[in-house]
Amino acid sequence: SGKFTATRNRITKRGSRQLRYALVMAVQCGLIRSRNMRLKAFYDRKRAEGKPHKVALIACANKLIHWLYAILKNKKGFRPI
Known part of the structure; x- marks a missing residue:
């Protein structure tokens, strides 16, 4: 389960475009202002793993929706925290 390495994973375009946009904008604002330290730490960990900015951003949006x-x-x- 933790050994899956995909080369071509894309964000799904299903669902509400406005909700997806709102989540990504919320994550970006949270990262820029460093208001949520748990989200910032998660983003930094993904970047340290070698993920591009947009991939890490979508991972943070996914984490945020799970928290909500x-x-x-x-x-x-x-x-x-």
């Missing part, structure tokens, strides 16, 4: 789902599901607040 967990917050809504558990009905708890977000605690930034």
